[in-house]
Amino acid sequence: MNNQWSSPPAGGNGGSDAEVNAHLDGLFHAYRQACADPEPSVNFMPEMWAKIEARQASTTIFNRMAKALVTAALGASVVMGLLSASYTPPPTSANDGSILQALANDHAHDLEPLQIERISELEQQ
């Protein structure tokens, strides 16, 4: 095995740039040789397929839940639409349909008769 990595450039200033660069290249080269591609274990494939199936199962459950949620929301929207379409407000007896009558009914409490006693009280104050 290449042993150049174990002898870094000597010297108090850490060696020249070229030397240090060459030393680093040697280190990387030795590292590549020291880390050969490992052999996969016998469980590699079974474990990988188990993970794939687990991920598929969780995705399926999530998809089903999402679909159920969407269906429920659609159903609720349709029911609410039908209800609002079929709803007609009950006619009020005091309202014969004209706008003047409706305004008069709405402000009926403003048109109470004046109370003379109360006005005289105010005048005394």
Place this chain on the structure above:
Amino acid sequence: MLVEFELLQQAQRGDASAFTQVVTAYRRRILGTISRLIGRPEDVEDVAQEVFLRLYFSLDQLRTPEVFEPWLYRLTVNASYDYLRKSKRRPESRMSDLSEQQVMMADAAAGSKAQTEEGEKHRVRDTVQSLLSSVSEEDRILLTLKEVEGLTLRELEKIYHVSENSLKVRLFRARQRVLKSVKGVTRRRGNSASSDDGL
């Protein structure tokens, strides 16, 4: 490419045996890349399985054969990056600790011709991983892909979807940081050697 595009198309259509063949063709290469990117042998298979899981669920997006390998690399890089980000078990890189460790390892290696080859490999791995811990996860991965995996800038462009110039800048900066660590080690080593001479 290690597999025919027809096989990929079969896998795209949901053929499990075709997908198994694709995984079998690429798994050793992917395992090797991940082992050098994350530096943790015990978790390499987990990360590789995550890569193939992502491949399985996104394979239907593949349209042309030439993008398959850069795409697989991209999935590998993303899964490794996610792993490194999640597992903050890596020791923080402090220059003083790093230097101490490096000095000890370099000294031990220099005076040990009788060391086994396996021991040397172990030390190389420790040394490079310590040096790479002085840069961010992104830069660590980029530097490893370029310097250790030997990918070209053109291949990196396809993986990262960034311009060659910005890749060059990032690589230069990352390398400068690692070089600074190496210089720190050698400076420290030189100082300790001179103080030993003085005694």
